[in-house]
Amino acid sequence: MTRVSTLFRLQTLDSQIDAHQFRLAEIEADLSRHPELDQARAEEAEARASLETARQAVRRAEEETRHQQQRIAETDKTLYGGGVRNPKELQDLQEEAASLRRYLAVLEERQLQLMMQSEDGEKTVSAAQNRREDLEQRRVEAESKLRSEQSALRSALATLGVQREAMITAVAPEDIEKYSAVRRAKRGLAVVRLENDSCAGCGVAPSASRVDSARSGQEIVQCSNCGRILYLG
């Protein structure tokens, strides 16, 4: 193992650790929120509230219809009960009964409309409930997958951490310091291979003398453009 190949192996480990930690953070974010399900729950609640309003309207309409039927029955009772004999009075009563019946028809039509609205509301609730239940079911499955992935990542991270601890003892403190500084500056990627004579970090080709210096692996040579440590492995 040369100085630089050790740093390259450390980089490989750290990149794996970074990727695992990134994925863990994604999973934690996924587990903490479920906007689609929240939306479906809100829609179901709204549909149920609308249905309740529609049902109340139906009950009121039924009450009004019943009340109107009572008034008609009372008028008929007076009209045909034999108590009223005056022709003018009888005619007024007949007109009143006819008028009450006309309005009953209006009320019945209104009640029918409201009942249809209420039935539509039931269908909307049922669709919203199915959708919410379906999403809940899928959520349970998705969460179970996420939790197994989470636990696999955690145990992989623990193993990588142990490997890193072991590896770090073989690296000179000044190399760690250099490596860490470049890693911080270069979003985690401090050591790169030289690929087709170019820096794999930025694509710029280092000079022949730099490549020569890097070849032994015992000298830390940085890319003149991006500053990453060059590894010729």
Ligand SMILES: [Zn+2]
């Ligand atoms: Zn570079």
